[in-house]
Amino acid sequence: MFISLLFLCSVVLHCATSQSLTESISGRLGGFVTLKCGEPGIEWVKATSNGQLINVKDLGDRRYITLQDGTMYISRLKTEDAAVYTCMQEGLPLKMITVSLAAKPTIVIRPSDVTTAPGSLVHFPCEGSGEPEPKLEWRIGRTTLTSAPVIPDGLTDEEIMNYDASGKFLITESGHLYVRDVTSHYTGQYICVLNNDGGTVWATANLLVVETPKITSAPTDMTVLDIDVVGFACRANGNPRPKMSWRIETDEGITITEDVLLSSSRYQKDHFNTLRIRFPLPSDSGKYICIATNAGGSVEAAARLNVYLTPQFRIPPKDAWVPFGNSAVFSCTVFGSPTPVIEWFKDNEYLPFSNTYQIQHVTRPHEVQERLVFAAVQFEDTGFYECRASNEAGTARHEFSMAVTDGTPFPGDRFVKDALEYAQNFVNSAVQETQVILSARFNSPNFQPTPQDLFHLVRQPTRQTLYMAMSAEVFEHALDYIHERIEELNATSLARNQQPLGSLLSPDAIDHLEDLSGCHARK
Secondary structure (H helix, E strand, C coil): CEECHHHHHHHHHHHHCCHHHEEEEEEECCCCEEECCCCCCCEEEEECCCCCEEEHHHHCCCCEEECCCCCEEECCCCHHHCEEEEEEECCEEEEEEEEEEEEEEEEEECCCCEEECCCCCEEECCEEEEECCCEEEEEECCEECCCCCEECCCCCHHHHHCCCCCCCEEEECCCCEEECCCCHHHCEEEEEEEEECCEEEEEEEEEEECEEEEEEECCCCEEEECCCEEEECCEEEEECCCEEEEEEEECCCCEEEHHHHCCCCCEEECCCCCEEEECCCHHHCEEEEEEEEECCEEEEEEEEEEEEEEEEEEECCCCEEEECCCCEEEEEEEEEECCCEEEEEECCEECCCCCCEEEEEEEECCEEEEEEEECCCCHHHCEEEEEEEEECCEEEEEEEEEEEECCCCCCCHHHHHHHHHHHHHHHHHHHHHHHHHHHHHHHCCCCCCCHHHHHHHHCCCCHHHHHHHHHHHHHHHHHHHHHHHHHHHHCCCCCCCCCCHHHCCCHHHHHHHHHHHCCCCCC
């Protein structure tokens, strides 16, 4: 059923005369609206876009449903449903309802992420459009800002910082958000929300208030000796949370970064940034630097590790037999931490100053080498010498002898063969005699073992121990035999501690004596 445009105008004029007979309803695409007229037996007329009126029944659209009480539902709203609807009864208009479709808001100006320092003024712009005009609100995370003061648009940053209003947050009339004098506590996500009947849209921006890292617990210096594990602890705060790492600057001049450091199983770092060193070595001594880094910069704190080690001889000096006037060199190389200091002694006293020798000194990290050099030895240089190395961890000593000879044969060399034969027979006889006595005693039918006897049986030495003991006895008895023969030749009494062994026997003779006796303790 079509109605003339003239009738439409009369309807509009008639409805406009009464405020109660006009109404506006807003819906959104895909939604529905309810039009109420309040009278049964009425018909609904829709004004089309070309100015014509058409009865809703004639549209043949099932989305339009009219109930007996005059209420009409329009579901699954489309763009063409935005129109003026008039309820008619017996040809007369009773009510005119304007249906509009809300447009989902559109964000025109979006806020951007901000990274700034404490005390700054932060500006988050946000503007949008929509039909009807959307409502704008700000949220920080899940919290809505409800009481932020509203300030005029167009203020300068200085005016905003000094604006007479309480609180950190200010919102302009156009919806821009300002945060004054920020601290790290205001770091987070800021959300601009636009809402109307057409829907809701939002835009997010992140605020990062950067605080330069600060060491809150610094590592402390440590000195260790003979320990399984040593650890350095270091803590820091800042915003964002600083990344913690370690760097080592060793006493040997080597810089080791954390990635290289942790590739070794001896180094471990836990979630609390505690660095642990297993079985620390002198080479681990140096400066341990804790580094805290974030977007605001980095800060360092250092501590020193001293790994002490008692001096140990790597190359000790050896006994020497030197013809008169020849040169002689005794090298003493010692390892330790801190690097040891070497002192030289002769016959239990500090080596006296003399023009006949000089000391050459070479130092490396944790190692020292000294060479006692004689340009031309004298008879008075004969004696017992000692290389003594000391550091904070302890002292180590090594004794050696030098015998200055006049080129004549060594007096004891000719007795070595007889001495060995005598000593071996003497020791073997003593062992066999002891075994016979013990065997006879323990095998006697009348033997009643005492607790002491049983203890001796349990404590019987192993073959290796017995061999070592016999070898030492053979060596000592052989030396006694040689001393006795020399005393007989010289018709004098010669105590073994009055002359170095090297003045009585040649080096080859001593080696021969040690090899045949099986005693290698001196080596």
